Amino acid sequence: xxxxxxxxxxKDHHSHPFLYAxxxxxxxxxxxxxxxxxxxxxxxxxxxxxIAVVMGWNDSYFGFAECELDLFPPLVIFNIxxxxxxxxxxxxxxxxxxxxxxxxxxxxxAWVERNTAQVLNFILSMKPCSAGQLKSYFHRLARLGVWHAxxxxxxxxxxxELFRAASLLDRTRFRTDLxxxxxxxxxxxxxxxxxxxxxxxxxxxxxxxxxxxxxxxxEGVLVYADEELFLLIxxxxxxxxxxxxxxxxxTAVDQVVRVLEQVANGRQGLGETRVEHCQFISPxxxxxxxxxxxxxxxxxxxxxxxxxYRDRLPQGYCRLNNPFRMLLDExxxxxxxxxxxxxxxxxxxxxxxxxxxLFPPFPGQVLTLDEFVAGYCMSDYDNGYIDVVIDDVxxxxxxxxxxxxx
Ligand SMILES: [Zn+2]
Numbered sequence: 001x002x003x004x005x006x007x008x009x010x011k012d013h014h015s016h017p018f019l020y021a022x023x024x025x026x027x028x029x030x031x032x033x034x035x036x037x038x039x040x041x042x043x044x045x046x047x048x049x050x051i052a053v054v055m056g057w058n059d060s061y062f063g064f065a066e067c068e069l070d071l072f073p074p075l076v077i078f079n080i081x082x083x084x085x086x087x088x089x090x091x092x093x094x095x096x097x098x099x100x101x102x103x104x105x106x107x108x109x110a111w112v113e114r115n116t117a118q119v120l121n122f123i124l125s126m127k128p129c130s131a132g133q134l135k136s137y138f139h140r141l142a143r144l145g146v147w148h149a150x151x152x153x154x155x156x157x158x159x160x161e162l163f164r165a166a167s168l169l170d171r172t173r174f175r176t177d178l179x180x181x182x183x184x185x186x187x188x189x190x191x192x193x194x195x196x197x198x199x200x201x202x203x204x205x206x207x208x209x210x211x212x213x214x215x216x217x218x219e220g221v222l223v224y225a226d227e228e229l230f231l232l233i234x235x236x237x238x239x240x241x242x243x244x245x246x247x248x249x250x251t252a253v254d255q256v257v258r259v260l261e262q263v264a265n266g267r268q269g270l271g272e273t274r275v276e277h278c279q280f281i282s283p284x285x286x287x288x289x290x291x292x293x294x295x296x297x298x299x300x301x302x303x304x305x306x307x308x309y310r311d312r313l314p315q316g317y318c319r320l321n322n323p324f325r326m327l328l329d330e331x332x333x334x335x336x337x338x339x340x341x342x343x344x345x346x347x348x349x350x351x352x353x354x355x356x357x358l359f360p361p362f363p364g365q366v367l368t369l370d371e372f373v374a375g376y377c378m379s380d381y382d383n384g385y386i387d388v389v390i391d392d393v394x395x396x397x398x399x400x401x402x403x404x405x406x
Contacts, residue, residue, distance in 0.1 A: 003390040005369060008377040009147035009401070010350055010386075013297050014276055014342030017149040017172060018159050019082075019120065021137035022129040023055055030056030030080050030347070038062065046073050051091045053126050056080045058204070060311045078123065080346060081204025084112060085119070098125075113201040113221040117177040120153050131165035138168055145350030145386050145401040147171065147378055150342065152196055152244065152276070156180055157188040175244055178235060194242030194272070197232055198223050200252035203279075203309050208248035210280060212314035220249055229259045237263070242272040244297070250280040250320075257289045264292055274340070277302065279321050286323075286331035295338040298322060300367060300376075301352050302344075303360035322365045335367070336374030350386050351399045359395035 045052040051074040074090035105111040154176035201207020209220035306318040327333040357367040384403040
């Protein structure tokens with residue numbers, strides 16, 4: 001028996017639309033699980049004197065030896081998590097003058113996690129983006145069912161101008177890092193909704209900080225000591241902006257909530273606060289976060305990490321990933337109120353988001369359609385809708401996006 005339902009377009013609460021628009025024309029190997037196919041796509045990515053940029057490398061499928069990449073013309077390959085990258089010898093020679101620190105440190109996972117904003121700026125500097133390109137990227141998002149995409153990594157005032165020129169200011173909301181924020185003018189700062197900090201890395205780079213080591217022996221990264229994090233969080237509230245903290249591993253989520261509790265004690269409560277991803281949040285920490293008024297922003301598509309990162313997650317962790325049922329049924333979280341949903345662009349669009357919400361690898365990860373709509377959809381049908389066919393037996397969904405106009 002199939003269920004048929006109409007839902008609003010998506011409001012993606014965690015994305016990087018400018019980054020993805022900028023890189024939209026770079027080859028993306030995220031769906032390529034076969035190395036020779038990946039190498040042939042890489043071979044096809046070189047044109048002229050420019051450095052070739054390849055996105056979406058998933059190292060659970062295959063790795064690259066430095067010597068094999070050095071045979072290519074200048075080339076940069078980004079891990080699908082955007083938390084690690086490979087720069088071959090040709091590209092290092094071209095970049096060492098402008099990005100000496102990055103060229104010296106890109107192999108050092110802890111350095112990359114401590115300098116996320118610099119790494120993102122590096123990615124963005126490789127390919128300029130025009131207002132036209134941004135507009136066509138938002139057309140593409142709309143066709144995938146995404147109307148609103150919150151910008152989690154604003155590059156600076158220039159990016160706001162590009163959104164204005166493309167008439168897209170009503171389809172996003174801007175968050176940026178503290179350093180970028182502090183270099184902006186008062187008028188620019190007024191356009192910023194919130195500040196984002198990183199407490200740990202990502203599963204794709206084995207740098208999210210779990211209580212146990214990864215199967216490879218890697219430990220993951222905590223970007224800050226408690227005292228540093230306390231000061232940074234306090235600075236964000238002092239400038240009167242909303243806070244978002246990226247924390248994936250259980251150790252990192254524990255740290256963030258522990259420090260937020262200390263901050264709350266010192267200043268009679270918190271400003272508006274979100275924890276991003278929190279894939280391995282424990283029941284104890286979830287209840288504490290709820291009592292502090294912390295909103296969680298999570299990605300149903302990351303439930304699939306339980307399958308694709310089986311090669312690295314410690315024993316028992318696949319089942320603990322994205323514990324939506326615990327959060328909603330036990331810790332008191334409510335979808336659309338203090339549990340919000342987004343994609344992180346991995347991938348964008350309603351199809352993967354909905355299918356992984358309704359039919360995830362583990363029962364503890366299931367969301368109902370109502371919860372999905374509350375946490376992930378626009379509140380109206382003004383710009384279009386999505387017709388959904390749910391096949392509970394096959395565990396599949398079909399989606400058809402209908403737009404009013406573009
Ligand atoms: Zn993100």
